[in-house]
Every structure is written in structure tokens, then in C-alpha cells.
Amino acid sequence: MNLLENYEELVAMILFVIGFTMLVFSKNLLKKIIGLNIMDTGVYLFLASMGYIKDALTPIVPAEGEVNPMDYINPIPSGLVLTGIVVSVSVSALTLALCVRLYKKYHTLDLDEMYMHMKKEEE
Amino acid sequence: MMDFLMNFPFITIVLSLFSAVVAFAFKGSRARFVTYFLLLAGAVMSCFVLAYNLSSETGYFVYRMGHYDAPIGNEISAGLLEPFFVLIFEVVMLLSVLGGKRRIFSDIPEEKQKLFYVMINLCHAALAALCYTNDIFTAYVFVEICTIASCSLLMASDKGKSLIAATRYMIFSLIGSGFLLIGIILIYSITGHLLFTNLYEAITLLWRDGSYNFPLTVAIGLIVSGLCVKSGLFPFHFWMPDTYGTATPAASAILSGVISKGYIFLLFKIIFRVIGFDVFLATGVQNILFVFGILGMVVGSVSAIRTKNIKFMIAFSSAAQIGYIYMGLGLGTRTALVASLFQIISHSLTKSMLFISAGGLCDAAGGKQDFASLRSCAHKNKVAGAVFLAGALSMVGVPIFAGFIPKLLFAASAFEGGAKMFFVLIALAVSTMLNVMYFMRTALTVYYPLGAENGAQAKTRACASFAVCTIVFIALNIAVGLNSQPISSLLEKGIELFMNVR
Numbered sequence: 001m002n003l004l005e006n007y008e009e010l011v012a013m014i015l016f017v018i019g020f021t022m023l024v025f026s027k028n029l030l031k032k033i034i035g036l037n038i039m040d041t042g043v044y045l046f047l048a049s050m051g052y053i054k055d056a057l058t059p060i061v062p063a064e065g066e067v068n069p070m071d072y073i074n075p076i077p078s079g080l081v082l083t084g085i086v087v088s089v090s091v092s093a094l095t096l097a098l099c100v101r102l103y104k105k106y107h108t109l110d111l112d113e114m115y116m117h118m119k120k121e122e123e
Numbered sequence: 124m125m126d127f128l129m130n131f132p133f134i135t136i137v138l139s140l141f142s143a144v145v146a147f148a149f150k151g152s153r154a155r156f157v158t159y160f161l162l163l164a165g166a167v168m169s170c171f172v173l174a175y176n177l178s179s180e181t182g183y184f185v186y187r188m189g190h191y192d193a194p195i196g197n198e199i200s201a202g203l204l205e206p207f208f209v210l211i212f213e214v215v216m217l218l219s220v221l222g223g224k225r226r227i228f229s230d231i232p233e234e235k236q237k238l239f240y241v242m243i244n245l246c247h248a249a250l251a252a253l254c255y256t257n258d259i260f261t262a263y264v265f266v267e268i269c270t271i272a273s274c275s276l277l278m279a280s281d282k283g284k285s286l287i288a289a290t291r292y293m294i295f296s297l298i299g300s301g302f303l304l305i306g307i308i309l310i311y312s313i314t315g316h317l318l319f320t321n322l323y324e325a326i327t328l329l330w331r332d333g334s335y336n337f338p339l340t341v342a343i344g345l346i347v348s349g350l351c352v353k354s355g356l357f358p359f360h361f362w363m364p365d366t367y368g369t370a371t372p373a374a375s376a377i378l379s380g381v382i383s384k385g386y387i388f389l390l391f392k393i394i395f396r397v398i399g400f401d402v403f404l405a406t407g408v409q410n411i412l413f414v415f416g417i418l419g420m421v422v423g424s425v426s427a428i429r430t431k432n433i434k435f436m437i438a439f440s441s442a443a444q445i446g447y448i449y450m451g452l453g454l455g456t457r458t459a460l461v462a463s464l465f466q467i468i469s470h471s472l473t474k475s476m477l478f479i480s481a482g483g484l485c486d487a488a489g490g491k492q493d494f495a496s497l498r499s500c501a502h503k504n505k506v507a508g509a510v511f512l513a514g515a516l517s518m519v520g521v522p523i524f525a526g527f528i529p530k531l532l533f534a535a536s537a538f539e540g541g542a543k544m545f546f547v548l549i550a551l552a553v554s555t556m557l558n559v560m561y562f563m564r565t566a567l568t569v570y571y572p573l574g575a576e577n578g579a580q581a582k583t584r585a586c587a588s589f590a591v592c593t594i595v596f597i598a599l600n601i602a603v604g605l606n607s608q609p610i611s612s613l614l615e616k617g618i619e620l621f622m623n624v625r
Contacts, residue, residue, distance in 0.1 A: 016301075016305065020298070020301065023297065023298060023301075029290065032294060036297055036301075040301075040304075043301070043304055043305055043308060046305075046308060046312075047308050047311075047312075050308075050311070050312045076317075077311075080308075080311075083260070083264060084304070087263075087267045090267075090271060091270070091271065091293075091297065091300075094271055094274060094275070094293070095290075095293055098278065098286060098289060099290075101278075102287065102290065105286065106283065111287070111290065114283075115287065117283075118283055118284055118287060121283065
């Protein structure tokens with residue numbers, strides 16, 4: 001079975017879909033942010049599994065001795081994952097900050113309720 | 124000496140990134156002058172890069188970042204289109220910031236004004252990087268920086284309404300980034316490259332080989348849809364009115380005029396330099412873009428007619444105008460592509476002008492945005508009224524204004540489009556009619572003769588920077604409209620470079 005051999009990709013895609021559905025359909029802002037993080041985790045798992053080679057070493061070059069590139073895993077996906085994590089941390093931080101500000105103003109995390117409060121304020 | 128000019132794209136990006144940090148440490152209003160200076164310096168540098176490329180033989184250069192060559196290191200590339208668009212974006216940003224200065228002072232709490240300018244510096248850096256980069260993952264990182272900075276611009280005014288709007292904008296943007304990221308990673312996992320040049324070679328070979336066509340199509344579709352969501356193509360345009368309507372005018376002008384166009388420019392660059400236009404046409408994605416572009420033109424205009432708020436109207440009209448750009452991309456002929464790029468320029472100039480002038484009109488109407496309160500306010504703020512009228516004429520497509528040229532080019536390109544000709548011509552006609560309807564209604568409302576009941580109100584004096592900026596906006600708009608020939612030949616040369624020179 002092709003799918004079972006590539007189970008990392010399968011899990012990654014399932015995580016992506018779960019996160020995406022949460023991000024789009026959940027009413028609660030915090031759940032949306034959790035969904036965003038699950039979605040990103042799925043993508044990073046997919047990316048990291050691309051560069052992983054079984055039984056290979058971490059790509060840190062020793063100070064002395066011969067270096068054979070075939071002994072190491074591909075370091076580029078790992079680098080990309082690190083960059084991606086930084087990006088998703090900053091995005092989550094910003095969204096959480098927005099969340100706190102909105103909660104202080106409207107005392108709810110539900111986007112629709114906030115909308116109703118806002119409409120009432122206008123009138 | 125001439126080769127030193129190749130450093131300018133890099134200097135533009137890094138200088139504005141660093142100055143964002145430095146400006147944060149400055150006291151009071153000095154951050155503002157750093158922003159002005161950087162936007163001006165960036166515009167001058169883009170002029171130099173453009174002149175250098177126009178005079179050089181190839182018209183194109185690739186700049187190596189760091190000490191490693193192509194497959195390992197990172198690169199910047201500049202042809203004719205990149206510096207030209209960066210120049211336009213910088214000029215529009217500068218004029219929007221200057222023109223919306225008074226509203227920035229009144230809308231944003233004093234201690235946060237500095238941060239507003241910091242975020243504009245970040246947007247500037249991110250936009251320059253989006254245009255110049257030659258590496259697809261760098262493009263993703265700067266897309267995210269641009270998202271964060273533009274969301275902060277939106278929430279700067281610290282009202283409940285703008286916070287909710289910023290949240291919605293953020294959610295849509297994050298969905299877009301998710302698609303973009305997974306598309307990029309799929310392409311990386313198929314080809315093993317991240318630089319545009321290597322990706323192009325690999326994708327062309329793979330497509331000819333035929334064994335990976337389905338995964339490639341999925342990846343291309345994901346990248347395209349990600350950038351479409353972020354730039355606000357038709358079914359994803361619902362965040363636009365809220366975000367543009369509640370933010371301070373400078374932020375709305377920058378967001379609609381520059382940032383969404385930056386994403387579209389990145390999409391163009393990816394389509395030409397990564398995917399290759401032939402492969403892109405073979406996937407059939409352009410037909411979907413064509414359909415949604417046309418739907419966006421009509422639906423956006425209809426929503427603009429139905430709304431009763433001037434800023435919502437301008438925002439919905441943005442959705443319609445972005446539909447034009449995607450329609451041109453969907454047509455896929457050379458003239459249509461030139462028309463799309465021209466539409467980016469003219470819309471960027473016109474829409475920011477409209478948002479700034481709408482800010483002035485709303486001030487004259489006592490801060491209200493609905494049409495009933497706006498009645499005859501153009502008499503109170505003459506400059507804003509005149510600028511709004513000029514912007515409306517340009518949007519509708521009256522000759523000598525910039526908005527006329529893309530419509531003409533789209534109509535001309537329709538005849539090369541085969542079966543699509545019919546739809547393009549009808550959509551153009553319908554959308555122009557609808558444009559006329561809502562812009563004329565607004566213009567008539569704001570110029571309604573002063574009656575006894577509202578004649579007594581005092582006139583608000585337009586501040587000097589507002590007047591100067593808006594006059595420069597009109598002058599630029601007319602200059603672009605009158606000099607369409609050199610600009611469209613420049614765009615055509617740029618597309619030629621994009622397609623054929625590696």
C-alpha cells in the first residue's frame with residue numbers, strides 16, 4: 001500500500017484539513033487560532049518528512065575527519081521548517097493580541113456576537 | 124560604478140527593514156520623517172535600477188545574496204517590471220501617508236502613531252522584497268511580513284469596529300497563506316528547488332515528461348488560489364468593505380492601492396518565472412481565473428451600488444477592479460497581459476486617491492460616511508471634492524485619465540481571445556455601466572447644491588499636505604493617461620523579459 005508507506009504525508013494532510021476546517025468554520029476566535037497552529041503543524045510535518053532519510057545523521061559537520069554528504073539528512077527542509085515556525089509564532093502572537101483586545105471590549109470570543117454588539121453600539 | 128546600482132534593490136529592502144527597528148526607538152514624530160525619507164530614497168533607487176536596466180543590453184540582472192552561487196544561495200532579480208512597480212508602489216505609499224496625515228493624527232492614539240509609521244516601513248520592505256525576490260520561500264516569508272504589517276495598520280485606530288475588521292482580514296489572509304505555503308512545499312517536494320530559475324527548468328522538464336502533471340497542477344492551483352484569496356478576488360472579497368471602510372484613510376489607501384497589488388505582482392512573477400506561461404496555460408487554471416474575474420467585475424459593482432456608505436462603495440469597486448486584472452490574466456494574450464499590468468498601475472494610483480479624498484469628504488461631513496450625511500459636502504472641502512471627481516472619472520474610464528487605457532487595451536485584447544471575446548466585451552460594457560451609475564450618484568450627492576438647511580455650516584480648510592498630495596495624485600493620473608504609449612511598450616518589453624530571458 002502506497003498510503004501506508006507514506007503515513008507521515010497522510011497524517012500531515014489529515015492535520016492540515018482538521019486545522020483548516022477549524023480556522024474557517026469555528027466561531028470561537030481562540031479555536032480559530034488553535035486551528036491555524038494545527039494547520040501549520042501539518043505543513044511542517046509534511047515538509048520535515050520530505051527531508052528525512054532513515055538512519056541518517058543530523059546535518060552537523062564534525063570539526064575533524066572526512067565528511068560524506070550521504071550520511072546526513074537533507075538540511076534544507078529542516079531550515080524551512082524553522083523559518084516557518086518563526087512565522088507562525090509571530091502570526092499567532094498577533095492574532096492572540098487581537099483576541100485579548102476584542103475580549104476586553106466585548107467580553108466574548110464569538111465573532112458573530114461581537115458583530116452584533118458593534119451594530120448595537122452604532123445605533 | 125554602474126555595477127554598484129545592482130545593490131540598490133537589496134539596499135531598499137534592508138534599509139527599510141532596519142529603519143523599522145530604528146524608528147521604533149525614536150522619539151515622537153521623528154519616525155514619520157524616517158518613513159518619508161525611506162519612501163523617497165526607495166523611489167529614487169528604483170528609478171536608478173530601472174534606468175540601468177533600460178540602458179543595459181539584457182535589461183535584466185540577477186544579484187547574488189551572500190557568498191554562495193545559485194542552487195545554494197539566495198538571489199534577487201530585477202528586470203524592467205520589478206523596479207517600475209516598486210517605484211509606483213513607493214510613490215503611492217508616500218502620497219497616501221502624506222495625504223492622510225491629518226487623519227492619522229486624529230484617528231490613531233498618540234502613543235501608537237510611531238508604530239503606525241514603523242508598520243509602513245515594514246510594508247515597504249516587504250513589498251520591495253515581494254517584487255525583487257528570486258526565491259520562492261523568501262517570497263512566502265515576506266508575504267507573511269506584509270500580512271502582519273498590514274493587519275497592524277488596520278488595527279491602529281483601536282476602535283472595536285476596526286479590530287473586528289482586522290480579525291476578519293487576518294483570518295482570510297491566513298487561509299491564503301496556508302494555501303500558498305502548501306503549494307510551495309508541494310512544488311519543492313516535486314522539484315527539490317527553491318530558486319525561480321532552477322524551478323522553471325525543473326517544471327518545464329517535468330511537464331514535458333508528463334509523469335507529474337497532476338501534482339504539479341494541484342500545486343500551481345494552490346499557489347494561485349492562495350494569492351487570489353490574499354488579493355481579494357471575487358468569492359473572497361467579503362473582508363474588503365469592512366477593512367477598508369473602518370481603517371484610517373492612509374491605511375485603506377495603502378492596503379487597497381498597494382498591498383493587494385503587491386500580491387498580484389508576485390503572482391505574475393511566479394506564473395512567468397517559476398511555472399512558465401506555457402505550462403500555466405496548459406494547466407487550465409487561467410480559465411477559472413477568467414470566470415471569477417468576470418464574476419467579480421459584475422458582483423463587486425452591484426454590491427457597490429447597493430451600499431450606502433462611501434468607503435464601502437470604494438472598497439466594493441476595488442473588488443470589481445481586481446476582477447479586471449484577473450480577467451486579463453485569464454485571457455492570456457500578450458495585449459491582455461499588458462492591460463492587466465496597466466490596470467494594476469492605474470488602479471493603484473486611482474484607488475488610493477479616492478480613499479484619501481473620501482477621508483477629506485467624510486471630515487467635511489462631520490466624520491460620517493453614509494451618503495445622507497455626505498450630501499453637498501464637496502462645497503465645504505473643495506479640494507477633496509475635486510479629487511474625488513477626478514478619481515471617479517478615472518475609475519469610470521474617461522479618456523486622458525489613467526483608468527481609460529486598461530479598458531481600451533482589454534477591449535482590444537478581447538478580439539485575440541477567441542471564444543472568450545464575447546464574455547469580455549459584455550462584462551466590460553456591463554461593468555462600465557455599473558461604474559458610471561455608482562460613481563455618478565456619489566459625485567452628484569457630494570456636489571448637491573447647498574440649501575438653506577446645510578448652507579450655514581462652516582467650511583473646513585483642507586490642510587496643505589492633503590492639497591499638495593491630492594494635486595500630485597491627479598497630475599500623476601493624467602500623466603499616466605496621456606503617456607500610455609511609452610508605459611505600455613515598457614510593460615510589453617518587461618513581459619517579454621519575464622517570458623524569455625532567464
